[in-house]
Amino acid sequence: MPAPIRLRELIRTIRTARTQAEEREMIQKECAAIRSSFREEDNTYRCRNVAKLLYMHMLGYPAHFGQLECLKLIASQKFTDKRIGYLGAMLLLDERQDVHLLMTNCIKNDLNHSTQYVQGLALCTLGCMGSSEMCRDLAGEVEKLLKTSNSYLRKKAALCAVHVIRKVPELMEMFLPATKNLLNEKNHGVLHTSVVLLTEMCERSPDMLAHFRKLVPQLVRILKNLIMSGYSPEHDVSGISDPFLQVRILRLLRILGRNDDDSSEAMNDILAQVATNTETSKNVGNAILYETVLTIMDIKSESGLRVLAINILGRFLLNNDKNIRYVALTSLLKTVQTDHNAVQRHRSTIVDCLKDLDVSIKRRAMELSFALVNGNNVRGMMKELLYFLDSCEPEFKADCASGIFLAAEKYAPSKRWHIDTIMRVLTTAGSYVRDDAVPNLIQLITNSVEMHAYTVQRLYKAILGDYSQQPLVQVASWCIGEYGDLLVSGQCEEEEPIQVTEDEVLDILESVLISNMSASVTRGYALTAIMKLSTRFTCTVNRIKKVVSIYGSSIDVELQQRAVEYNALFKKYDHMRPALLERMPVMEKVTTNGPTEIVQTNGETETAVLETKPPHSGLQPGSQANDLLDLLGGNDITPVIPTAPTSKPASAGGELLDLLGDLNLTGSPVSAPAPQISQPPFLPDSSQPLFNDIAAGIPSITAYNKNGLKIDFSFERSNTNPSVTVITIQASNSTELDMTDFVFQAAVPKTFQLQLLSPSSSVIPAFNSGTITQVIKVLNPQKQQLRMRIKLTYNHKGSAMQDLAEVNNFPPQSWQ
């Protein structure tokens, strides 16, 4: 049998194919040849054949029959074979094929090979595609290599360890001793991979995190050396020394400094230095700045530093590179809740981004703009947003319209302005308005009693020209039906009244009924409107009777039913007609099942405890800890001891009392955070739309999101007792193991009262496959800004976890 063709020959041949079919034919022919060669167990050409197979695999053709051959190549003594064999293993094999386990022994042998490049191949393969079984078997070997003095192997072993930890988190402990001296290395490769390893360990385990906090000074020193050092050709990128290492160190510092005063303090200077001295002319400098900003926002930094960070983001917005603008908008969106005032300063730049050409930038800018609307800037912002609504892509119109309605409802400076804004949205994007907006708008209009005449006149004029936009026509029909008498009598005060006759009004409503463009629902609205006008109009009652009776035989069942009933109203129940068709009363805003009473249990205890102890007096640390326990219902017997070894034993308790103490003294809501109050975590999820709960009116928030545990708060207000807010918490778990014995506790400031109902269960299943729900009722008679401290305890991966957090991002509608 002739020797199989060489790899490059094959590539050349395939490239000459002019059609897909020709290529397929060539490949099938070659695959057949390769298959027979494999069957013959030919050692000489196996490597060449597998290489060709990999090329064809890259083009998208099936190559599974080569899997076992890769294993044979790996077992070969020849380096050329091993190289291709390992590559084949990484491309063709993964956890789903049982075959991959056969590799384990070969890799084990190769990890102990005398040639470092063979060891390197084995480490690389294990680190890229090792399954959990393989990782368990080989972790010991990796750990050994992590301690070697050969930096070529050490850096690969570090990344291999990262992969092992990702696959089998329980093995993390095993690598702890080897990490002792990792940061003392001079070799940048080892340094970089060590930082990655440390980051992975700290992200997964709070104990590790606490243990590694002591590395902060060393990390700061390394970073400082990088910045101050002169030009190093090996690691230089556009004048910056090793930006990859700088960014990884910044990220590790972020994790170590989160929620920790001392660490954050230690980093302040270096962060300020990086933020001010980094060259921004090239992308690499901006990459470092971006990471620095993320770190500043996430740790407990001083306010000056935070403002600096937001200003950097503001500068990014003006950059020509749209990637940088995009990244800036995403970050600003995350920080707008916590540093609202600082972000406001960049409002005009953000609004300019609405006119950007790129779709993703426009979307971010739109979301951010809505977050920035407040009572002061609402007129200007609405103008820009309405203009945006006019010209934006259809996929934005629904969200933009909903956002405008929400913002208008919250901040409208006058009723007329509100109605005008709504009209503008309905006329420009009328067909994109969400269905649930129609009843909300109708309710709004009903409640603006003095604007009825103006509203109905404007709506009438709007649909005269064009009655194809369904939500607009529905609202207009309803209004005309209700306020048609005001329309024909020309009573409008706000603007020049128009002359309309009853017949003209009925003309337009009948056109809506007849039109092919009208949806069934819209026709229903129109018919009912016509019926209502029978009591409001004087001359045209007969016409109305005729129209209604025609629809008594409509094919549309809904219309038919309405018409028949209205007919009956005319014929048999004419005496009841005026009463039935009377003007609608002002409607109460209906919220879903709010509670009628608050039973004060936890609330009472809290207030009692606080009233007996004066704030800021010299309390023993022990009793402070006990206060925290009382406030939180005290499930633990031992005092709360935070994981950071350097801070005072009961500082957590002290902080809580300080928070409540502040509120006692000042009485009014604290607008700028005091230095000892913890900053809420940097909300990672920016892909959630801001307005996902329009019907209920109060947006939900993510109150806590750390270590795979996410807690969302959703709100309802009681319609009988306006001081009551009902919060429903949903706790979900995105890690691979369940969280058991989950206990959620909360404390609120003195002026509030809190009741915690029983949770749905105490186990949060893994992989977000289920949630724990629990209801909290908050009584807020003084309508103060809602703040809450929460304490979470649960068991995860065999260890007891506990965390304290503060929830500050309650939306104003939940407590105003």
Next chain:
Amino acid sequence: VCSCSLSCFCLYFPRYASLYFCCAIEDQDNELLTLEVVHRYVELLDRYFGNVCELDIIFNFEKAYFILDEFIIGGEVQDTSKRSAVKAIEDSDMLQETVEEYMNKPAF
């Protein structure tokens, strides 16, 4: 660069002349640094092949993989020095047997 966003990671497509690169990153990764990573990889290819062009990569795809494996493992950068990655590949190339050596050496 264009990007699209899936639920757990984003795809970035930097473009170098006629070559398109596709890179999937996670939520917490620095997007701007990713562009630098891709750029560094192109530099490594350039250093190894000498003025790299499309054909170099097509006909030496396995080398492109080897270089990538010296630069990145398991999604993380392993060495930030431009020199050492290329040196490792060149040394490994030397280890590869010549045709005669290959034919004569026993496989197992």
